Every structure is written in structure tokens, then in C-alpha cells.
Amino acid sequence: MDAFTTFTAVAVPLDAANVDTDQIIPAPFLSRPRADGYRDLLFYRVRRDADGEMNPDFTLNQDAYKDAGIIVADRNFGCGSSRENAAWTLLDNGFRSVIAPSFGDIHYNNQMNNGMVPVILRDAVCATIRAQLHAGPGARITVDLQSNRVTGPDGTKYEFAIPEFNRYRLLEGLDDIAMTLDLEADIAACEARRRAQEGWLFR
Amino acid sequence: MAKTMFEKIWDRHVVLERDDGQVLLYIDRHLCHDGSRAGFTKLKSLGLKLRRPEQTFATPDHYRPSTVKTVAQIEDPTMRGILEQLVANAAEFGIHHFGLDSGKQGIAHVVGPELGITLPGILLVCGDSHTATHGALGAFAFGIGASEVAHVMATQTLWQRKPKSMRITVDGALGFGVAAKDVILAIIGQIGTAGATGHAVEYAGSVIRDMGMEGRMTICNMTIEAGGRAGMIAPDDKTLAYCKGREFAPKGADWDAAVEYWKTLPSDADAVFDTDIAVDGDAIAPMVTWGTSPENVVPVTGAVPDPVAEPDPVKRKSLEGALAYMDLKPGTRMTDIAVDKVFIGSCTNGRIEDLRIAAKVAKGRRAAVATLIVPGSTLVKRQAEAEGLDRIFIDAGMEWRESACSMCVAQNGDYLEPGKRSASTSNRNFMGRQGEGGRTHLVGPAMAAAAAVTGRITDVRQMMEEN
Numbered sequence: 218m219d220a221f222t223t224f225t226a227v228a229v230p231l232d233a234a235n236v237d238t239d240q241i242i243p244a245p246f247l248s249r250p251r252a253d254g255y256r257d258l259l260f261y262r263v264r265r266d267a268d269g270e271m272n273p274d275f276t277l278n279q280d281a282y283k284d285a286g287i288i289v290a291d292r293n294f295g296c297g298s299s300r301e302n303a304a305w306t307l308l309d310n311g312f313r314s315v316i317a318p319s320f321g322d323i324h325y326n327n328q329m330n331n332g333m334v335p336v337i338l339r340d341a342v343c344a345t346i347r348a349q350l351h352a353g354p355g356a357r358i359t360v361d362l363q364s365n366r367v368t369g370p371d372g373t374k375y376e377f378a379i380p381e382f383n384r385y386r387l388l389e390g391l392d393d394i395a396m397t398l399d400l401e402a403d404i405a406a407c408e409a410r411r412r413a414q415e416g417w418l419f420r
Numbered sequence: 421m422a423k424t425m426f427e428k429i430w431d432r433h434v435v436l437e438r439d440d441g442q443v444l445l446y447i448d449r450h451l452c453h454d455g456s457r458a459g460f461t462k463l464k465s466l467g468l469k470l471r472r473p474e475q476t477f478a479t480p481d482h483y484r485p486s487t488v489k490t491v492a493q494i495e496d497p498t499m500r501g502i503l504e505q506l507v508a509n510a511a512e513f514g515i516h517h518f519g520l521d522s523g524k525q526g527i528a529h530v531v532g533p534e535l536g537i538t539l540p541g542i543l544l545v546c547g548d549s550h551t552a553t554h555g556a557l558g559a560f561a562f563g564i565g566a567s568e569v570a571h572v573m574a575t576q577t578l579w580q581r582k583p584k585s586m587r588i589t590v591d592g593a594l595g596f597g598v599a600a601k602d603v604i605l606a607i608i609g610q611i612g613t614a615g616a617t618g619h620a621v622e623y624a625g626s627v628i629r630d631m632g633m634e635g636r637m638t639i640c641n642m643t644i645e646a647g648g649r650a651g652m653i654a655p656d657d658k659t660l661a662y663c664k665g666r667e668f669a670p671k672g673a674d675w676d677a678a679v680e681y682w683k684t685l686p687s688d689a690d691a692v693f694d695t696d697i698a699v700d701g702d703a704i705a706p707m708v709t710w711g712t713s714p715e716n717v718v719p720v721t722g723a724v725p726d727p728v729a730e731p732d733p734v735k736r737k738s739l740e741g742a743l744a745y746m747d748l749k750p751g752t753r754m755t756d757i758a759v760d761k762v763f764i765g766s767c768t769n770g771r772i773e774d775l776r777i778a779a780k781v782a783k784g785r786r787a788a789v790a791t792l793i794v795p796g797s798t799l800v801k802r803q804a805e806a807e808g809l810d811r812i813f814i815d816a817g818m819e820w821r822e823s824a825c826s827m828c829v830a831q832n833g834d835y836l837e838p839g840k841r842s843a844s845t846s847n848r849n850f851m852g853r854q855g856e857g858g859r860t861h862l863v864g865p866a867m868a869a870a871a872a873v874t875g876r877i878t879d880v881r882q883m884m885e886e887n
Contacts, residue, residue: 230491233714233738236615241851244831247485248498251458262852291734296647297850298829299549301458301566319614321648322583323563330567342733352519375816380581382442393567393729394466397575400436400444404577407446414432416474417670417678418448418542 218332220390221362224313226286228358228370230347235292238324242306244298251301255306262322278338289346289358290317294335295324304331314360316367318343329383332390334360336367336377346370362388422688424585425654425835428621429560429685431541435577444577449537451528451546452478452569454502459547459569460509469513471576474580476515477668480506480829481527486794486821490520496833513573526797526823529553529767531589533637534799536666540655540682545572548761550767551650551848552643556636557663558655558685560620583649584694586619590627591750592701595883599777600635601769601845601864603627605707607699609717616648619695622687623653627701633662634773641768642847645714654686702768708754708877709849709862711742716849718754720867720879726750737805745851746859747839754877758862760840762812762872764865765821765853768829769845770796773805774865779809781869781883782816788875794826818872830855843871 246258264275271278275283288294288307294317295303304327315328316336328335338346349370350356356370359419362384369374377386386393397404412419435444435696452459456478463470465869470476481498487630491507494500510517520522525531532538540558545551547569564578572578588607608615621643624817628636636653649673649801652657660679663669670678704717716739718725727739727750743750748757764770764778775795793813795801801823804810810820826834828846836858838843845868846853849860861877870880 233741234734235738237713237848237850239848240852243852243856244829245856247455247831248502248656251461261746262856267857288449293617293647295720296613297549297848299547299563299565300455303862304565319617321647322617323565326568327565330565331531353553380442381440382438382579385440393579394571396469396697397444397571397577399680403436403444404575407433408576408690409449411432415448415541415678415681417674420673 218390218392221313221332221334221387223359223361224286224361226313227282227284227355227359228287228289228350229282229285230350231276231290232287232347234291235293235296238295238300238303238321239297241295241303242300247300247302251305255309259306259310279354286311287358287360288312288315289343289350290315291343292318292340294320296321299323302329304328304333304359308333316343316346329387332387334362334379334387336360338367338377340374342375352364362379422691423688424691424693425558425622425652425685426560426585429541431580441581443580443582445543445580447572447576447729448475448542449544449579450476450572451532451537451544452476452527453548453594454480454483454506456547456569457502457505457509458566459487460513462570463573468574470515470573470667473514475576476573478506478510478515479518479525479528479531480520482825482829484520484525484824485833486773486826491820499756499832509546526799527767527770527825529641530770530796532799533557534666534797535661536669537670539663540659541685545578547627548765549644550641552648553641555650555652555661556633556640557659558653558682560650560652562650566576583620584618586621586648586695586697587614587653587693588621588623588697589625590699590701591625591772592627593630594701594704597866598704598706598886599611599864599866600631600702602707603701604712605709605717605862606640606704608642608646608714609707610699610785611646611697613645613713613715613784614647615642618644619648620650620652621648621874623651625701628653632773633658634771634862637771638768640716645847655682706864706867706880708867710748710754711739712745712849712851713742714847714849714862716742720754720877721773722754724748724750724752724754730866741871756876758841758854759843759861759871760789760861761836761842761843762789762868763794763827763844763846764792764868765796765826767796768847769786769865770794774845775800775809777867779812781866781880782873783812785816785873787817787872789872792817792821792827792873794821795823797823816873828852829853836860843877
């Protein structure tokens with residue numbers, strides 16, 4: 218995965234709470250291999266009206282946000298299904314960060330495992346930033362993972378927390394499988410212990 | 421120090437803890453399905469073997485059409501290709517595979533418990549959010565993404581941060597005609613769809629103790645719909661009776677040793693949870709959702725709420741959006757809502773107990789709308805047929821299908837048509853979940869069968885009294 222240090226991009230406000238991963242990418246598209254790309258699938262249905270035309274009220278469809286790279290969302294972004302395809306389609310559309318008051322647990326990890334930075338900021342802060350973005354469409358935000366700071370459209374800086382392990386991996390662009398394989402001795406020791414504790418799982 | 425069941429299981433699986441608090445956990449058993457193929461692809465691209473094939477179990481479920489008996493019969497080339505790929509991957513990596521010809525295929529979360537793959541005290545993962553189901557046996561089980569699936573395949577471990585603990589105590593006794601699905605929908609209605617985010621949830625109380633294993637699986641299954649990482653229930657005599665004799669469960673002296681250990685698993689009496697929530701079991705009625713999130717739920721005796729009552733403008737807008745999508749007006753009585761299609765099945769309600777209660781309602785009646793009965797596994801299907809439940813459904817004009825995820829996630833050719841409305845025993849009423857433009861009302865299996873025979877949302881208690 219690509220390393221993430223600091224990222225500045227147009228931010229798009231998404232006002233709805235509980236944006237589930239079925240909305241981010243509907244199930245019929247999940248059969249597509251990762252290598253074929255996911256750029257055309259982001260919010261495939263919810264950004265269209267009943268006739269299949271792009272809904273101009275959906276912020277992502279508006280010209281001001283066509284180069285957006287950050288989403289500022291409401292609470293519980295990415296709840297529901299574990300489909301990592303949701304992170305893939307965000308990434309393939311240039312989104313490297315989503316800012317929200319809370320995330321679905323699995324999607325939160327999926328973003329970080331794809332080189333994205335999910336930023337948790339308080340409800341009121343997210344609401345303020347979304348309002349600023351609505352007032353000035355096309356405004357840019359900076360997510361700085363080196364200092365754990367977000368710079369809002371008006372220059373206000375907000376600190377955020379992210380698990381240190383993931384922060385380190387994101388800053389270095391490290392895939393965790395290689396890291397873990399280096400711990401083979403520890404894994405083997407634990408496995409031997411598990412065999413002794415609950416041998417029936419290994420017969 | 422007093423420990424919760426979750427902490428006891430967690431501690432036994434720690435490979436190592438980093439200074440930053442990140443923990444490497446050992447995975448006892450890994451369930452795969454036909455949607456897990458990105459994991460195999462990554463493994464191949466890295467030139468790695470699967471570390472513990474003996475502890476890895478796969479079954480096709482998401483892409484298995486409910487109308488075919490063999491892979492060769494699948495007409496859709498994408499679905500057929502995905503199932504063929506699972507067969508090939510299983511052979512290449514040497515994992516257990518319950519294919520369509522094995523007699524054991526089914527939804528991963530039905531197959532795990534019924535084959536004894538899921539056991540008390542184990543740490544089980546699967547690349548599917550409804551993995552919380554397995555906690556009903558006293559396991560710690562949670563859903564993971566594709567990168568994590570590949571990590572487990574390569575290392576048999578996973579990096580995690582310790583979730584917080586939550587206990588949801590449901591005391592009292594359930595009323596007539598009220599069952600597990602109603603309990604979990606009531607819980608989600610009470611705490612909200614993010615109410616348990618970041619938590620491992622233990623369900624406790626008299627209602628849970630009195631409940632059978634299938635019901636407990638329904639409860640734990642939908643923990644993710646409250647945002648919870650895992651749902652768990654302390655193992656008891658019912659759990660032991662359920663596990664005994666199953667294919668991958670311990671036998672002989674192993675069984676005795678396992679039981680002795682499993683009896684130590686329940687949370688210590690003075691264990692402290694980060695959050696404690698009480699739910700009044702006596703007050704729960706049959707539940708039905710009206711909106712596009714499982715938290716949009718009311719008793720069947722209730723009505724569609726009015727967004728005007730919501731003070732927060734953003735939330736109000738979202739409620740209005742849900743009503744617009746569902747084409748419902750505030751104040752409409754739930755029992756006045758007509759449905760076009762009924763789905764009984766899924767990892768939430770596709771087990772034998774679910775089919776039994778649905779058959780009880782369907783018996784001697786006729787379906788008024790298209791109704792799909794999709795058993796959660798091949799073994800459930802065989803059991804239902806041995807009990808004659810298939811005849812009851814077929815005589816009622818309902819369709820008796822092969823086991824699959826089916827209309828819960830609409831990836832296998834079974835779906836809800838645009839603008840149509842379903843009563844469904846599945847777990848998500850998200851926009852487009854059952855098919856583009858489809859409108860889903862989540863209910864339990866008895867309520868779904870009642871909706872099938874009346875063609876509208878119906879309080880099943882009245883029909884059960886008629887019998």
C-alpha cells in the first residue's frame with residue numbers, strides 16, 4: 218500500500234449518518250476482481266435518481282467536488298457489511314481520507330489496510346466543517362498524519378487520534394503480512410501453547 | 421482479578437502485545453466463503469502458503485444460486501466461475517471445503533456451528549460481518565475485511581486492539597409469539613445502530629438463558645447491526661448438548677476435557693463491563709422495521725413515526741429520506757402495509773427452529789404473495805424435509821429452495837425488484853440491499869410467514885391464537 222504522510226485535497230461534505238457499505242458499493246458489483254478497478258462504482262445507486270441519471274443534489278456529483286480527495290461525513294460511516302470493496306472504490310476515486318464522528322469497526326480497519334486515514338473528530342467539529350464546505354464548495358482540507366492534525370477549510374487545526382500501530386504502518390506504507398511473518402517464533406510458541414491448552418482443536 | 425468471558429478468551433489467544441497496545445491474536449478457526457477469494461489471490465501474489473489449512477474451512481454461500489444442485493448447473497458465468505474458483509483454491513491450499521456435492525454446504529454462519537467448527541472458547545474469524553453469530557456458543561468471533569482474511573491465511577493471526585466490553589441483560593420472560601429476532605431488533609431500536617460500536621457484547625439475563633441455541637445465534641448474528649464487534653453468550657448445558665457429537669467437535673476423553681474447560685468460561689460474578697445495558701424482556705412485542713436502518717424499528721402494533729418529532733435537523737432529514745425511499749407516510753399503521761414478496765432464510769433466521777416456526781404459521785394456509793424459503797444449509801434442508809416442513813411450504817404455494825445467502829444480499833440471482841416491498845427474515849434493510857430500489861421490512865420467521873399468507877405486515881400472535 219502507498220505511504221501516507223500528509224494529504225491536502227478538496228473535501229466533500231456528506232451529511233447523512235449511517236452511510237453503510239452497501240451504499241458505498243452495492244453487492245452486485247462485488248464480483249469484480251480488484252485488478253479491474255473500482256472507479257465507476259462509488260455510491261453507484263445513491264448518487265443516481267430512479268431513472269439512473271446522476272442526481273445533481275448528491276454532493277459528489279457536483280462540479281466543485283469532482284477532484285475531491287477527502288470526505289467529511291456524519292456518524293457511523295461505513296457501518297454494515299465487511300466488504301473491503303468499499304475502501305477500494307473510495308481509493309480508486311482518489312479518496313485517501315474520510316473524516317467522521319465514528320466509523321463502522323470493520324470498515325475503519327479496511328481503510329487503514331488500504332493506505333487510507335480514517336479521522337475521528339467530534340460530532341460538532343464534523344458538523345462545523347461540513348457547514349464550512351457547503352458555504353464554500355471546493356475548499357481544501359489537510360490531513361497530516363505526521364502531526365495527527367487536520368487543518369480545516371478556515372485554517373483551524375484539529376488534533377485526532379489513530380492507533381499508533383496503524384499510524385506507523387501508514388507512514389511507512391507497510392503491509393502487515395510481511396511484518397507478522399517476522400514474528401514466526403512468537404506465533405509458533407503461541408500455537409504450541411494452544412495445542413497444550415485445547416488440543417482438540419488441532420486433532 | 422475477576423474477568424469477563426470475553427477477557428478470558430482474549431487472554432488465551434494473545435501471541436504478543438506491542439508497546440503501543442496493538443495485540444497479535446492467534447486464530448483457532450477461519451471460515452471462508454465464495455466471497456473470500458481476494459484473500460487467496462493476495463496469498464498467491466505474495467507466493468505464500470496458507471499457514472494452517474487444517475484450521476481453515478470454506479463453503480460457498482453468497483454466489484450459490486438457490487435453484488441449482490451442482491456447480492455445472494449454474495447458468496450465470498460469473499457465479500459459476502466464483503464457485504469453481506473456490507473449489508480450485510480449496511484444493512490448491514488444502515483447506516476443508518464443503519462444496520455443493522458434499523451434503524454439508526450452507527451459509528458459513530450456519531455451517532460453522534452445525535459441524536462443530538464453532539466451539540466454546542475459540543477465536544473464530546470470517547470475512548463476513550455476521551461472524552458475530554458464532555459467539556452464541558461462547559466463542560469470540562468477529563468479521564474481518566479482505567486484507568485481514570489474507571493476513572489470517574498467511575499467518576493464522578490477526579492484529580487487533582482490545583475492544584471494550586458491554587453486557588446487555590435481557591431479563592423477564594418473552595410474551596406469547598415473541599422470539600429471538602424481536603429481542604435483537606428491540607435491542608437495536610433501544611441502543612441504535614452504532615450503540616455497541618467498538619465493543620464485544622455479552623448477552624445475559626433470563627430471556628437469553630431460556631432461549632434455545634438457534635435463537636441465541638439470531639441474537640449474536642445481528643450484534644453487528646448495533647455496531648458491535650462480537651456478540652457472545654455464556655456456554656451452558658444447552659450449548660454442550662448442541663455441540664456434542666458434531667463432526668469437528670471433540671470426542672471421547674477430549675470431550676470431557678473440553679467440557680471441564682468450557683465450564684470455566686462464563687464471566688466471573690464480580691467481573692466489570694465497560695458498559696452495562698438493561699432491556700425489559702417482558703415489554704418486547706413482535707418487531708418490524710419501517711426504514712432503511714435496522715434501528716428504524718417499531719412493534720407490529722405501532723405505526724410509522726413522524727420525522728417532525730425529531731429535533732435534530734440532520735436526523736430529521738435522514739428519517740424523511742428513509743420514508744421517501746420506503747414510500748411510507750408517517751402515522752401509517754404497520755399492519756396496513758402490503759408486501760409483494762416474502763423471504764425466509766439467511767444466517768439470521770435460516771436454521772431449523774426458524775423453519776419450524778414458519779411452517780407452524782404456514783400450515784394449512786396459502787401464500788398470498790411470492791414467498792422464498794431458503795434453508796441456511798444443506799443439513800437444515802435435509803432435516804426440514806425429514807420433518808415434512810417442505811411439504812407444508814410447498815402446499816402453501818411457497819418456493820422451497822437450496823441453501824444460500826439468497827435474497828438477504830441479492831448476489832445469487834434472488835432479489836427484490838425495484839419498487840417492490842418485502843417482509844424478510846434477513847438482517848439489513850439498507851437501501852438496495854435486497855435489490856436496487858427494493859424496500860425491506862425486517863421481521864422474524866413467524867411474522868414473515870404471517871405476512872406471506874396475508875400479503876401484508878401482520879401481528880402473528882393473532883394467527884397463532886387462531887390455531
